[in-house]
Amino acid sequence: MIKRFLIVLLTVQIGAMLALSLSLYRWWHPAWRDAVGAPVAALACLAVAAACVLLVRLLINVNNFRLSRRARGAAPAGHALNPVTAVKLVAHEFLSSMLASSYYMLRPLGLRLQPQARGLPVLLIHGYACNSGYWLPMSKLLTRARISHYGIDLEPPGAAIDDFVPQVRAAVERLCAETGSGQVVVLAHSMGGLVARAYLRRHGHARIARVITLGTPHHGTTLAGFGPGSNAVQMRRDSAWLASLAATEADLQRKLFSSIYSVHDNIVAPQDSSDLPGARNLVFGAIGHVALGRHPEIMHCALAEIKTATPV
Structure with a gap:
């Protein structure tokens, strides 16, 4: 769609x-x-x-x-912007948005099995108003690392987050069946991280070795108020759905998470909304929201997290 x-x-x-x-x-x-x-x-x-x-x-x-700056959190001193890095931040995010919406997402991924695959297979879950094509740069990196992966397309785009859980479960089971692996690693961008948490709440962690989120609004974002759809409502700051999700999570599930985010995210605001208590939080700066999926530093950080994941 x-x-x-x-x-x-x-x-x-x-x-x-x-x-x-x-x-x-x-x-x-x-x-x-x-x-x-x-x-x-x-x-x-x-x-x-x-x-x-x-x-x-x-x-x-x-x-x-501009909107995210109005609701921004306090950026750590080590990530302060100067005029040059600010221009680079906006330029890279603009280029990333153009590539994602005009090229990447016209090429959905599907299942990509690798010959003589290494490590655990990876399930790629995209974010709000995207599809699996968003992961095209990451897919190329995973292919070079000989890691089998599966990019799913969540449908319909404006559905409630819990409605995506059956699709994730089917994708997890298919990826396990196709690769012969008992568990998978989940790499999720933005809303996809919340979908992963909703999956764990319903089905537990038996099939999940690690969850890596990129720019996920774990505590909501003020910019969700501008988006249509039930999922946008659920991603608003202090939403009842987010509170319910947090209240029903086990500590063990949080320990499965690595949350990678930027203190200059232009969609998640305040930016420390991506900080997930109990998880391994990895903080970067001068990177925009869409750019998280193609920024070399972020991709290699995510790949390192994937490679160190072991069955639990």
């Missing part, structure tokens, strides 16, 4: 770009136009139109940083 939605969204953007380009060509007559000729002028109009579409996408991204 997400893939189809993105195709429609990209089609609309391309249509808007072409319409704006045509309008510019018809009505914009700068002094240099006659000198360069019609083909060059048409290309210039197309470039301006493309820049306008990209600018709108950039402004949406920057606005997320």
